[in-house]
Amino acid sequence: MALEKFDDIYQRAAERKGGEAGLEALLSRPLSAQDIAAIPNDRWLSAFSMKVFQSGISWQVVRNKWPNFEALFFGFKIEPLLMISDEQWDIKAQDKRIIRHHAKVKSIQANAQMIYEASLQHGSFGEMIANWPSDDITGLWLYLKKHGQRLGGNTGPYSLRQMGVDTFILSGDVEAYLRSYKIIEGGKDTKRSLSATNAAFSHWQQESGRSLTEISQTIAFSSGDNRV
Numbered sequence: 001m002a003l004e005k006f007d008d009i010y011q012r013a014a015e016r017k018g019g020e021a022g023l024e025a026l027l028s029r030p031l032s033a034q035d036i037a038a039i040p041n042d043r044w045l046s047a048f049s050m051k052v053f054q055s056g057i058s059w060q061v062v063r064n065k066w067p068n069f070e071a072l073f074f075g076f077k078i079e080p081l082l083m084i085s086d087e088q089w090d091i092k093a094q095d096k097r098i099i100r101h102h103a104k105v106k107s108i109q110a111n112a113q114m115i116y117e118a119s120l121q122h123g124s125f126g127e128m129i130a131n132w133p134s135d136d137i138t139g140l141w142l143y144l145k146k147h148g149q150r151l152g153g154n155t156g157p158y159s160l161r162q163m164g165v166d167t168f169i170l171s172g173d174v175e176a177y178l179r180s181y182k183i184i185e186g187g188k189d190t191k192r193s194l195s196a197t198n199a200a201f202s203h204w205q206q207e208s209g210r211s212l213t214e215i216s217q218t219i220a221f222s223s224g225d226n227r228v
Contacts (some may be wrong), residue, residue, distance in 0.1 A: 040126070
């Protein structure tokens with residue numbers, strides 16, 4: 001099935017959101033590559049860790065406790081975290097000031113290691129992200145899933161979006177739209193589905209000059225239950 005023109009998607013979203021001005025007010029703009037590169041390693045680890053803990057739990061509950069996480073885990077500074085023993089990690093996982101979930105706490109250790117190793121190769125984790133090819137954003141998702149821990153599914157992409165990285169997200173509305181045009185068939189995380197989705201978003205980006213973030217949000221606003 002041929003791809004729908006982005007302008008048609010945009011106009012339908014605008015009609016649902018009170019006109020173009022209303023739609024534009026809802027769209028997020030990603031940070032520049034320069035700004036992404038300047039983000040310190042500890043902020044990446046904090047963002048990944050927050051999204052891991054928010055999986056299956058009220059996001060607001062996690063946000064409310066996050067200052068305690070920052071205090072307990074040394075502000076998510078990579079080197080100090082990599083120096084503590086497994087026994088100390090076990091103790092931290094039982095601390096009543098945070099949400100006690102041993103596997104999620106241990107993911108902080110694993111993701112700190114991922115960020116450290118990427119920094120050795122690229123100068124910093126932010127530098128690696130900033131220089132990642134925009135037409136292979138799903139490749140970055142797969143990197144996080146492979147080299148990190150608990151960053152598969154939408155956890156990695158939502159973390160990137162939170163940090164201002166230009167990425168689309170396979171939310172329920174976006175996935176439903178892509179399935180209706182048979183861009184996704186079968187599992188959404190299969191190599192074929194991700195490749196086809198990447199190609200579709202690259203096409204819309206070239207057609208519209210919009211960011212992946214804006215395109216993704218526009219598609220979501222053009223369908224589903226989020227009418228105003």
